[in-house]
Amino acid sequence: MDILPNALLAYLDDHCDPEPEALQQLNRETHLKVLRPHMLSGHYQGRLLSFLSKMVAPKCILEIGTYTGYSAICLAEGLAEGGILHTIEVNREMEDIINSHFKLTNVENKIKLHFGQAEAIIPDLEADVFDLVFIDADKKNNFTYFQLVFDKVRSGGLIIIDNVLWKGKVYGPEKDTDTENIRKLNDHIAVDSRIEKLILPVRDGLLVIRKK
């Protein structure tokens, strides 16, 4: 479910930069061949991730949750010259579709793809400092990921967390475990004085955090 009404989404799509052709292809292929295609960031959120990345001009990006590679390609658009994006995915079945689209979009030399559980991989990554981190994997571990990456994010760097509005359930009466976990994360971030934070009601809710 999108937080914004469909008519508004269509208007936004029509009045923002178009989805690049290569990403339209990946979007289509994901919908045709892969389970749960709604997980892909898509046109509007993808352009926002690209925009934010271009503003930061990161030398080093970490993405947790590659899926078919859509958001990784968007974020890589903003990498500084010689920059690198590390992306972590637990599901090996995604390997062919990810690698073929990294090649098609000419980002294969800028992106290092890691397969495995993010929690185990993050501490061993060959990266001292992250300029931008995008957390978009298993939502129950979002707080663990936030804690694991925090000390490695530079001052002024961004941490972006997806799905923080959880289809609107976080401000409703729901008491299921997933909703409670996301509420806890949002509550914790809201009072953390080391960071500036803003929830953008884009798609399922993007929490943009800037480290002071």
Ligand SMILES: C[S@@+](CC[C@H](N)C(=O)[O-])C[C@H]1O[C@@H](n2cnc3c(N)ncnc32)[C@H](O)[C@@H]1O
């Ligand atoms: C919402 S999708 C990512 C979508 C992608 N970022 C995009 O916008 O196109 C979440 C992905 O995280 C992966 N994932 C789930 N748990 C994980 C874990 N513990 N470590 C690494 N990846 C994980 C899933 O297999 C899935 O492909």
